Amino acid sequence: MRETTDILISGGGVAGLTAACALGAAGFRVICVDPTPPVTEGEAEGADLRTTAFLQPSIPVLEAAGLWSRLEPHAAALQVMRIIDAGGPEPEARLTKEFDATDISDAPFGWNLPNWLLRREMVARLAELPNVSFRPGTGFARMLAREAEALVTLTDGRQIATKLVIGADGRSSPVREAIGIAAKTIRYGQKALAFAVAHDLPHRNVSTEVHRKGGPFTLVPLPDREGKPASAVVWMETGPEIARLAALPVPAFEAEMTTRSSGILGPLKLLTRRSVWPIISQIADRMSGPRTVLMAEAAHVVPPIGAQGLNMSLADLAVLLDLAERHREDPGARAVTEAFHRARHLEVQARVTGIDILNRASMAETPMLRDLRARGLEALYSTRPVRQVLMRAGLGVR
Numbered sequence: 001m002r003e004t005t006d007i008l009i010s011g012g013g014v015a016g017l018t019a020a021c022a023l024g025a026a027g028f029r030v031i032c033v034d035p036t037p038p039v040t041e042g043e044a045e046g047a048d049l050r051t052t053a054f055l056q057p058s059i060p061v062l063e064a065a066g067l068w069s070r071l072e073p074h075a076a077a078l079q080v081m082r083i084i085d086a087g088g089p090e091p092e093a094r095l096t097k098e099f100d101a102t103d104i105s106d107a108p109f110g111w112n113l114p115n116w117l118l119r120r121e122m123v124a125r126l127a128e129l130p131n132v133s134f135r136p137g138t139g140f141a142r143m144l145a146r147e148a149e150a151l152v153t154l155t156d157g158r159q160i161a162t163k164l165v166i167g168a169d170g171r172s173s174p175v176r177e178a179i180g181i182a183a184k185t186i187r188y189g190q191k192a193l194a195f196a197v198a199h200d201l202p203h204r205n206v207s208t209e210v211h212r213k214g215g216p217f218t219l220v221p222l223p224d225r226e227g228k229p230a231s232a233v234v235w236m237e238t239g240p241e242i243a244r245l246a247a248l249p250v251p252a253f254e255a256e257m258t259t260r261s262s263g264i265l266g267p268l269k270l271l272t273r274r275s276v277w278p279i280i281s282q283i284a285d286r287m288s289g290p291r292t293v294l295m296a297e298a299a300h301v302v303p304p305i306g307a308q309g310l311n312m313s314l315a316d317l318a319v320l321l322d323l324a325e326r327h328r329e330d331p332g333a334r335a336v337t338e339a340f341h342r343a344r345h346l347e348v349q350a351r352v353t354g355i356d357i358l359n360r361a362s363m364a365e366t367p368m369l370r371d372l373r374a375r376g377l378e379a380l381y382s383t384r385p386v387r388q389v390l391m392r393a394g395l396g397v398r
């Protein structure tokens with residue numbers, strides 16, 4: 001027999017799980033499917049060792065989803081964003097600029113949490129919502145959009161009639177493919193290593209991007225580990241360089257990463273394994289189709305600079321939640337899917353373009369380009385109103 005639901009979410013990554021919590025808490029009947037069950041322990045094989053810095057505007061969405069009270073106790077606050085240019089002949093900090101959250105608000109810029117812990121808390125929250133059915137191990141196979149509903153076939157052969165399909169199924173989104181929406185991709189020949197470190201000097205809730213070549217080396221505060229200050233690291237470089245770094249014996253790797261960090265937190269000690277992530281920019285030509293919306297990496301992928309990726313996804317969710325609540329009787333109506341595309345696509349395009357420019361500047365190899373980058377940073381930073389506009393734009397608040 002065919003099942004019916006209000007909303008079917010394809011993808012149980014961090015974005016899809018948050019959407020399931022938020023739309024479930026709003027009272028919709030939700031089914032969320034994902035062929036890969038979530039890994040909810042940090043030590044387990046396949047655990048996502050990245051962290052997510054949730055910026056201020058993402059917090060109301062997490063509150064609406066009933067998630068923030070679960071996440072806050074595990075989060076490290078980010079009070080200052082520091083940008084260091086270490087592009088001179090030696091890998092030393094030659095220019096340091098600090099953006100302090102107190103310049104624009106009473107609250108920190110954001111809060112940082114490990115992705116595996118997000119999944120653990122999100123799955124626990126879903127268990128509290130009787131109107132949400134989370135089905136790990138089953139995927140989206142195909143769909144047929146009709147006037148009054150969409151008919152989705154799952155990988156186990158079941159059919160589900162739903163008013164709205166949400167594609168939150170990642171950068172190769174099967175939903176995007178099924179509705180024939182193309183995406184433009186920029187490849188940089190770049191990868192990222194993500195891992196956690198301990199250090200002797202306290203981070204003082206300062207998040208730091210160190211720019212030299214190959215992309216930024218970013219340290220984001222974590223709560224203390226075993227009584228020592230700890231940070232999450234994302235280290236971007238060319239593909240071959242990342243392969244070399246990932247294969248280095250731990251002592252040699254620790255020495256290289258301490259040098260690459262310009263020594264700002266003292267010697268860095270590796271706490272986890274090193275996970276490798278490919279870096280691209282990508283944007284879907286449209287963010288909706290008949291009875292369908294695309295969100296998160298199914299719609300947009302950016303290099304991890306300025307903690308934009310998942311925060312853009314939660315901005316997608318905030319818009320969708322609002323539209324769905326205003327069309328409770330039919331959350332997949334054309335009025336919803338069209339308004340969602342109009343509200344998000346230009347904004348997403350602007351962010352993908354902006355982050356692409358920042359990433360190219362950070363990759364600069366030649367001394368001339370690196371000097372130009374340092375001068376640009378100096379100029380942007382020097383006037384307080386420009387600095388405040390930049391900080392607000394980074395957060396996504398106006």
Ligand SMILES: Cc1cc2nc3c(=O)[nH]c(=O)nc-3n(C[C@H](O)[C@H](O)[C@H](O)COP(=O)(O)OP(=O)(O)OC[C@H]3O[C@@H](n4cnc5c(N)ncnc54)[C@H](O)[C@@H]3O)c2cc1C
Nearest residue numbers: 011013014015053139140169170296297304307309310311
């Ligand atoms: C190194 C690194 C650091 C980052 N740091 C930050 C940060 O600090 N702040 C920030 O905001 N963002 C950050 N990001 C970006 C952020 O991690 C991503 O935006 C986010 O994890 C992507 O989530 P997603 O749910 O869209 O995609 P995914 O996590 O890829 O989830 C997609 C899901 O869809 C599932 N799927 C695939 N096929 C099917 C199918 N047929 N049916 C159903 N489901 C399917 C997959 O199994 C997967 O679970 C970072 C990214 C990287 C690479």
